[in-house]
């Protein structure tokens with residue numbers, strides 16, 4: 001545990017870690033990858049190039065350190081990060097590696113501000129953070145291993161069926177090569193695919209929302225826009241991939257409150273799982289399914305949604321296309337003022353899509369009087385706060 005004095009030193013030096021610039025994150029990752037290139041298997045190297053991941057790591061550490069004395073405030077963040085770490089097969093031995101390079105970076109770049117006392121306080125804080133996460137992650141690994149159809153680490157799967165859902169999205173059905181059952185998922189969760197394409201020096205891992213389980217096989221639906229999605233889109237039936245078990249805490253709540261699913265582009269995928277589950281359960285919960293995309297050709301799961309809305313009056317399906325079309329309910333970006341019957345007071349609102357879309361919709365929802373606690377969302381990639 002940190003001493004009173006160490007808490008004070010953390011507080012004092014927090015801006016140093018919370019507001020690091022590109023120079024600091026570049027120094028840290030260059031150091032980390034030079035000394036421990038093996039950890040490159042665990043980092044999304046595309047996020048490294050875009051510069052998103054580096055800031056996420058430093059800001060998460062700063063947030064943890066700030067609330068170490070009030071651990072109840074860290075519960076949500078701890079759970080979110082642990083889910084991602086378990087999906088990426090991060091293990092206790094990785095923590096000292098990151099910790100060493102983090103402290104060394106601060107020492108090297110801020111020799112005057114990062115005094116010996118401050119260094120000792122941050123070392124103690126990092127150990128405490130690692131301890132919190134390792135405990136949470138150990139529990140999740142054990143849970144995954146003990147579940148019926150569950151597994152620890154990775155399990156090999158084979159692509160058994162491929163379906164084109166729209167111009168750029170394909171669904172892949174995945175069966176375990178060792179047979180046997182597969183663990184279920186909570187609608188909204190994702191699977192993590194591990195592959196090493198021929199042109200890549202490191203294994204790469206990406207999360208993809210599960211869009212359902214059919215005949216004992218997972219279905220994921222993937223847009224072609226990166227290293228792993230490119231690998232999948234080129235793959236044929238019979239191709240082998242490794243998966244870690246379903247993970248993620250952006251999940252459908254079990255309450256009977258009306259649900260409002262709001263997505264854009266390939267962000268439709270977790271919503272398909274959530275609505276699919278309610279339909280399968282013959283739920284009497286009223287649902288609104290609001291979706292935005294470029295045009296009809298890009299509209300994934302269009303026929304399926306049509307079928308669902310024709311079968312039940314409980315599901316209200318509305319879509320916005322950027323381009324003019326007879327099929328669209330509305331043209332342009334999604335505007336929630338177009339919808340008059342949203343359950344503002346008691347609805348649960350689920351959001352998924354590109355960041356610009358999420359920010360715009362979050363703002364619209366709060367302006368309509370929806371409270372923050374009613375809004376659930378997930379950002380693929382490094383976590384950030386929509387309200388910020």
Ligand SMILES: NC(=O)C1=CN([C@@H]2O[C@H](COP(=O)(O)OP(=O)(O)OC[C@H]3O[C@@H](n4cnc5c(N)ncnc54)[C@H](O)[C@@H]3O)[C@@H](O)[C@H]2O)C=CC1
Pocket residue numbers: 190209223264265266267268269270292293294295322332333334352353354355356357360378379380381
């Ligand atoms: N479970 C998850 O968290 C998942 C997250 N995603 C995220 O969703 C994103 C999906 O992206 P794409 O399909 O490539 O989307 P996209 O770039 O094709 O855009 C889809 C639609 O979003 C709307 N949009 C885009 N920018 C907007 C803005 N600034 N304001 C208002 N509306 C806007 C437009 O209607 C556009 O047609 C991915 O980048 C990924 O981050 C995707 C799948 C699952």
